[in-house]
Amino acid sequence: MMDIGGSLVGLIILALDIWAILHVLKSGADTGIKVLWILLIVLLPVLGLIIWAITGPRGNLQF
Template identity: 75%
Template sequence: MGSTFNGFVGLIILALDIWAIINVIKSSVGTGPKVLWVLLILLLPVLGLIIWAIAGPRGSVRL
């Protein structure tokens, strides 16, 4: 039961990281900051996602 839950949480974190990376790429900031944000999200998946949610660049298209 525990490994199933951990796998589900891992998939949720992966989906949120992919979503964050897409939003960083769609943002209007320069290439350098985009690369740094993507590296932060990839290297620190949970902490990078939290930092991005608080201080990261926003995409140019909002639904």
């Protein structure tokens, strides 16, 4: 039987990652920085999203 809870969590993470990537693309950051953020989010979906949320557009630490 399919694990509906796990599937729902996966879909939520995917939606949040897409949302974060769209915000990265719309940002005024340099192209290289955008590429690095997108790679981080795609390669590490949960951890990348957390790091982006803390240090990204509203965080104090900018790369």
